[in-house]
Amino acid sequence: xxxxxxxxxKYNFAFIDEATKKEIRRKLLKAVAIPGYQVPYSSPxxxxxxxxxxxxxxxxxxxxxxxxxxxxxxxxxxxxxxxxNLREFxxxxxxxxxxxxxxxxxxxxxxxRITEEELTENxxxxxxxxQPEPLRSVERYEYRTRQMxxxxxxxxxxxxxxxxxxxxxxxxxxxxxxxKVNKRYIMAPSPIPRWDVPNLNQSKALHLFGAGxxxxxxxxxxxxxxxxxxxxxxxxHTEDFKGTECYKTGYKKAFLDELYFDDGSKHFIINxxxxxxxxxxKESPKQHENKYIKQLQS
Amino acid sequence: MNILEVTxxxxxFNLHILNNKRIESLKDINFTMKEGEIIGLTGKSxxxxxxxxxxxxxxxxxxxxxxxxxxxxxxxxxxKADDHRIIDLRKNEITYCSQFLSVIPxxxxxxxxxxxxxxxxxxxxxxxxxxxxMLEQLGLPYDLWxxxxxxxxxxxxxxxxxxxxxxxxxRFLLIDEPTASLDAKTKDVVVDMILRLKAEGTxxxxxxxxxxxxxxxxxxxxxxxxxxxxxEEMATNQ
Amino acid sequence: xxxxxxNWLLRVTNLTKIYGEPNENTVDQTGPKFNSNICPETDSIVxxxxxxxxxxxxxxLGIVGESxxxxxxxxxxxxxxxxxxxxxxxxxxxxxGSIDMLSESNQKKRFIRNNLMGMVYQNPRDGLNFNFTSGGxxxxxxxxxxxxxxxxxxxxxxxxxxxxxxxxxxxxxRPANFSGGMQQRVQISKAIANNPPLLFLDEVTxxxxxxxxxxxxxxxxxxxxxxxxxxxxxxHDLSVIRMLTDRTIVMKNGRIVESGLTDQILQDPQHExxxxxxxxxx
Numbered sequence: 001x002x003x004x005x006x007x008x009x010k011y012n013f014a015f016i017d018e019a020t021k022k023e024i025r026r027k028l029l030k031a032v033a034i035p036g037y038q039v040p041y042s043s044p045x046x047x048x049x050x051x052x053x054x055x056x057x058x059x060x061x062x063x064x065x066x067x068x069x070x071x072x073x074x075x076x077x078x079x080x081x082x083x084x085n086l087r088e089f090x091x092x093x094x095x096x097x098x099x100x101x102x103x104x105x106x107x108x109x110x111x112x113r114i115t116e117e118e119l120t121e122n123x124x125x126x127x128x129x130x131q132p133e134p135l136r137s138v139e140r141y142e143y144r145t146r147q148m149x150x151x152x153x154x155x156x157x158x159x160x161x162x163x164x165x166x167x168x169x170x171x172x173x174x175x176x177x178x179x180k181v182n183k184r185y186i187m188a189p190s191p192i193p194r195w196d197v198p199n200l201n202q203s204k205a206l207h208l209f210g211a212g213x214x215x216x217x218x219x220x221x222x223x224x225x226x227x228x229x230x231x232x233x234x235x236x237h238t239e240d241f242k243g244t245e246c247y248k249t250g251y252k253k254a255f256l257d258e259l260y261f262d263d264g265s266k267h268f269i270i271n272x273x274x275x276x277x278x279x280x281x282k283e284s285p286k287q288h289e290n291k292y293i294k295q296l297q298s
Numbered sequence: 299m300n301i302l303e304v305t306x307x308x309x310x311f312n313l314h315i316l317n318n319k320r321i322e323s324l325k326d327i328n329f330t331m332k333e334g335e336i337i338g339l340t341g342k343s344x345x346x347x348x349x350x351x352x353x354x355x356x357x358x359x360x361x362x363x364x365x366x367x368x369x370x371x372x373x374x375x376x377x378k379a380d381d382h383r384i385i386d387l388r389k390n391e392i393t394y395c396s397q398f399l400s401v402i403p404x405x406x407x408x409x410x411x412x413x414x415x416x417x418x419x420x421x422x423x424x425x426x427x428x429x430x431x432m433l434e435q436l437g438l439p440y441d442l443w444x445x446x447x448x449x450x451x452x453x454x455x456x457x458x459x460x461x462x463x464x465x466x467x468x469r470f471l472l473i474d475e476p477t478a479s480l481d482a483k484t485k486d487v488v489v490d491m492i493l494r495l496k497a498e499g500t501x502x503x504x505x506x507x508x509x510x511x512x513x514x515x516x517x518x519x520x521x522x523x524x525x526x527x528x529x530e531e532m533a534t535n536q
Numbered sequence: 537x538x539x540x541x542x543n544w545l546l547r548v549t550n551l552t553k554i555y556g557e558p559n560e561n562t563v564d565q566t567g568p569k570f571n572s573n574i575c576p577e578t579d580s581i582v583x584x585x586x587x588x589x590x591x592x593x594x595x596x597l598g599i600v601g602e603s604x605x606x607x608x609x610x611x612x613x614x615x616x617x618x619x620x621x622x623x624x625x626x627x628x629x630x631x632x633g634s635i636d637m638l639s640e641s642n643q644k645k646r647f648i649r650n651n652l653m654g655m656v657y658q659n660p661r662d663g664l665n666f667n668f669t670s671g672g673x674x675x676x677x678x679x680x681x682x683x684x685x686x687x688x689x690x691x692x693x694x695x696x697x698x699x700x701x702x703x704x705x706x707x708x709x710r711p712a713n714f715s716g717g718m719q720q721r722v723q724i725s726k727a728i729a730n731n732p733p734l735l736f737l738d739e740v741t742x743x744x745x746x747x748x749x750x751x752x753x754x755x756x757x758x759x760x761x762x763x764x765x766x767x768x769x770x771x772h773d774l775s776v777i778r779m780l781t782d783r784t785i786v787m788k789n790g791r792i793v794e795s796g797l798t799d800q801i802l803q804d805p806q807h808e809x810x811x812x813x814x815x816x817x818x
Contacts, residue, residue: 151643155680156665162679163672165686166708232685314808315815356797358804381797382543382592385782402757402779403750416761 014061015093020044024062024217028208031219036181037149038132043215053086054212056109056128060090063124063208064107070098071105076113076255076271083111102274103285112175114196116254116275117285119205121222127190129211132218134178134188154186158229165234177236180227181220189226195238195255198290200226238292244268249279253287253296300368301470301501302331302354307363307377309346309353309525323349324525327363336492336502338512341522347505350522351472353377354503355394356384367392367470389417395463395473399455401447407458408433408443414466432461436487452479460488464495471495471502477511489514544590544628545766546614546734551587551623551638553609556580558621568788568809573606583609584790587623593733594764598781598798600771600813606790607770611736613638614768615655616645627652629733650680654727654765658739660719663726664711670697670722671707677729696725700755717748721755728759735759735767741776753779774814778802786810 012018020042027041046054064070070090074083078100086109091098099105102117109126119125135145138156148154157178164172171177175191179200189197190209200207200220207220220226228236245252247259247267254275256268270276278285287293307327313319324346331337339347352358354365356376365376369391374383388394393414401410411429412422419425433443436457442450447458460476476492477485489511492502506512512519521529554562562575566582573582584606591597599607612618614625616638624636629652637648657663664673674693683689694704700721702714711719720740727735737756741749757780759765769780777784777798785795786807794807805811 147642151646153646153680155676158679158684159665159668159672159676162675162686162689163668166669166671234686311804312806313811315811352803355799357799359796359800359806381783381795382590382595384797385592385595400778402754404747404754405757413761 011093013066013094014064014090015046016044016058016061021062024058027217028059028062028219031208031217032206032221034185035221035224036185036187036218038216038218040215041217043212046212047089048085050213051130053082053109053111053128055210055214055217056111056126056212057086057089057210058212059126059208059210059217060107060109061093064090064094064096066094066096068094068096068107069105070094070096070107070109071100071102071274072098072109073113073115073273074111076115076257077273079273100274100277112191112193113255113272114192114199114288116270116272116287117278118288119203121204123205125203125205125207127192127207127209129188129190129209129216130213131176131191132188132209132211132214132216134176134186149185152184157186161229161231161234165231171230171234171236174239178229180229182224183227186229187218187220187226193239193255194228194236195292197226197228197236198238198292199288201290202226241268246270246276246279248276251279253293299333300330301333301335302368303364303366304329304354305364305366307350307353307365308361309349309358310361322525324353324360327527329520329527329530331501331503333368333501334496334499335517336496336504336515338516338519339503339505339522340507340512340519345522346525347522348474349525351394351474351503351505355388355392355472357394370469391469393463393466393468393471395459395471395476397475397478399447399450399459401458403448404446406444407438407447407450410447410458411461411465413462418466428465429461432465433457435491436461437484453481453484456480457484457488460491464491467495467498467500469500471500473502474505475507476504477506477508485511543592544633545593545595546591546625546627547633548590548610548614548625549588549623550585551610551613551625552585552621553583553606553613553618554580554585554621555583558582566789567791568793571789573604573790582606582790584613584787587792589785589792589795591734591766591768593628594760594766595783596760596767596769596781598769598771598777598784599787600774600777600784600801601787602772602813605787607772607787608738609790610787611655611738611768611770615653615736616649617655627734646680650677651730652732652734654729654732654735656720656723656727656735656737656740658742660711660716660723663723664719666710666712668710669708670702670711670714670725673711673722674726674729677726681730692729693725696729697722699759700725701751715748717744717752720744720748720752724752724755724759728763728765731763733766735765736770737767738770739772740769741773742771756780774802786813 023042027039031039072083072087074080087098102115107124111128133145135148135157138160139145161171175193176188177194177197178186179189181187202223204222206222209218230236241256246269255271257271259267259269275285305328309324311321341347353360360377367374367376408426408429412425415425438457447455456479476488519531520527557578558580559578561577562580563585566573566575587610601607613620620638625638626633627637630637630648671693674696675689678689693707697704697707702718702721711722741752771777781798784798784801786793788809794810802814805814
């Protein structure tokens with residue numbers, strides 16, 4: 001650890017210089033003030049390539065304080081390569097305490113998942129976003145999508161949902177299901193599974209989204225209404241894990257991963273590694289509450 | 299009561315594209331028409347009969363003079379009235395039936411006849427039954443009812459044209475050569491139809507070269523020559 | 537005249553569109569008198585100027601003129617496809633005709649466009665999104681007017697396709713795979729999806745073969761009779777104008793040179809240019 005401290009001292013606290021941090025914080029304030037609105041920002045150079053989590057890292061490094069306890073997950077796991085490297089980087093640059101425990105963390109960075117454990121008012125949740133523009137699939141030009149957001153002209157998005165239903169009998173969007181924030185802007189909730197989308201609604205935590213390659217920041221402040229787009233007669237629904245359960249804990253009300261063992265047999269396991277660990281330890285972590293989870297029989 | 303009072307009506311065409319050549323078509327036309335009257339316009343080809351009729355219908359813009367028409371909503375000068383007022387009158391009161399049938403291609407005969415009726419009658423089936431009734435009286439072969447009139451013979455087109463003009467029972471009918479290419483029997487049917495309209499109060503201005511038609515229809519005749527009225531006479535049978 | 541002078545559906549006054557940087561002489565030095573719409577002083581182009589007319593409910597108005605006369609510009613300005621340079625337009629069903637719709641915000645314009653107007657373009661690609669199915673294209677218009685019920689949307693779409701004689705079986709096909717006439721009929725379905733009181737038709741039959749043309753004309757005529765939609769028909773084809781319209785405006789070099797009842801324009805044209813137009817086409 002001696003070496004680490006020496007290394008960290010070569011840099012400003014949290015790597016980014018203070019002027020740039022200020023710029024990012026100002027943009028974050030604007031994003032919080034207009035929930036769901038994409039704010040352009042500088043996206044400064046980082047020691048990792050754009051598109052590898054720089055957006056999330058910018059946000060984390062701009063807002064992290066010396067007292068913060070940092071947790072980072074990638075696809076629900078604390079142990080994946082991306083999470084480990086970024087955790088190590090943040091730790092080296094800030095010397096902040098890091099943790100795997102969701103309830104202990106004050107600042108959580110994530111790629112593609114929201115924790116199963118409920119977030120609190122004392123937590124900030126930071127997303128690494130690859131594509132911040134929910135309308136990109138229906139409109140390729142940026143000047144047009146900005147105009148569409150400005151005028152709340154979302155018919156094309158709705159038609160694409162309609163088309164998806166007509167083609168497949170269901171709205172076939174897995175990750176990144178478009179949501180309407182505060183009844184105004186349509187937002188891409190980064191590619192989190194449908195399972196996580198209802199957990200954004202009226203969440204107690206502050207959610208910040210950073211897209212480094214696309215140079216956009218946006219936010220969902222605490223206690224904001226976030227609704228998945230749905231028709232009056234064709235409703236949004238979460239992933240269906242009917243007839244399956246976590247093979248280690250027997251738990252059914254969490255987002256599950258599919259595992260194949262060496263003998264070819266198929267098993268399911270809870271995707272959120274910290275949540276799984278807690279269940280294995282016979283703790284009972286408080287989960288998010290939403291109507292989709294309630295509908296499930298345990 | 300006069301439904302129509304025409305005073306000092308004249309029409310001159312100014313052909314800009316032929317070095318501003320001027321053609322005088324009507325000169326100082328004056329006449330009146332009583333409500334429910336049938337007036338025949340006679341005269342040789344080129345004497346201005348059709349021009350006069352078109353001036354009354356505003357297909358031609360009169361150069362000078364007044365055409366006072368007493369509509370259901372009061373007197374209107376058809377020379378100066380606003381286009382929308384004329385459209386309104388054409389829809390509700392005044393119908394013009396030319397010598398030639400002009401229709402949208404590919405509309406069945408029965409619907410062509412109904413066209414004016416559809417404007418007022420929302421019940422399409424009822425309108426069509428009226429139209430069938432009329433075509434039956436006019437002796438149009440049954441298998442032509444659903445065919446397209448563009449392909450019809452002269453006499454068949456003529457009957458469609460007349461039926462279309464009178465089906466909605468206009469208040470003022472301008473009709474150009476209604477019996478020209480019809481056989482004696484059908485001629486009588488058409489004449490009877492127009493007389494029936496007259497009995498219901500329609501005023502009719504008719505152009506014809508056919509003495510028999512004129513004799514049976516007209517209360518009065520106006521004879522034109524070189525764009526001027528040369529005589530106005532009461533019909534012999536009155 | 538005074539009896540129904542207040543009965544208009546659409547009132548347009550002094551509508552003007554100029555490209556470039558005009559000066560105060562630009563409008564005076566262009567037009568049919570100069571046989572040009574390019575300003576000699578500034579080189580700005582007067583697409584249309586001083587266009588004024590009233591359109592009545594259920595009325596069909598034709599706009600004729602040669603290519604470049606500004607006839608399409610007029611409807612594109614009124615449908616907000618272009619920004620006006622000057623002039624105003626009022627639509628009765630919008631704020632009871634008390635607000636100039638051309639000066640409204642984009643959001644309000646979108647509302648007017650989606651709820652009170654329809655447009656059929658010469659090229660179906662301008663009016664239809666070829667990445668969506670024909671049903672999806674109609675859905676777009678319905679969704680824009682606030683319908684978020686898939687069942688109702690599909691019901692309405694199949695009614696409309698039925699009315700315009702597009703086989704309902706092809707509702708979930710993309711219009712890219714349709715014939716030109718069928719694409720045009722899908723476009724018409726979309727344009728009338730929200731029962732607008734006003735429909736713009738910009739050269740809708742140009743480029744279709746004669747038999748298809750006749751079917752499209754017949755359809756438009758029928759819609760007009762059944763639904764009482766007021767229409768502005770832009771065409772250089774006088775026979776289209778003759779069959780569809782009650783009243784006609786003749787345009788040249790961006791100006792109205794003559795307006796009147798369609799049969800009068802065709803049989804007794806007053807202006808030199810209208811006489812030329814009529815005599816060269818009949």
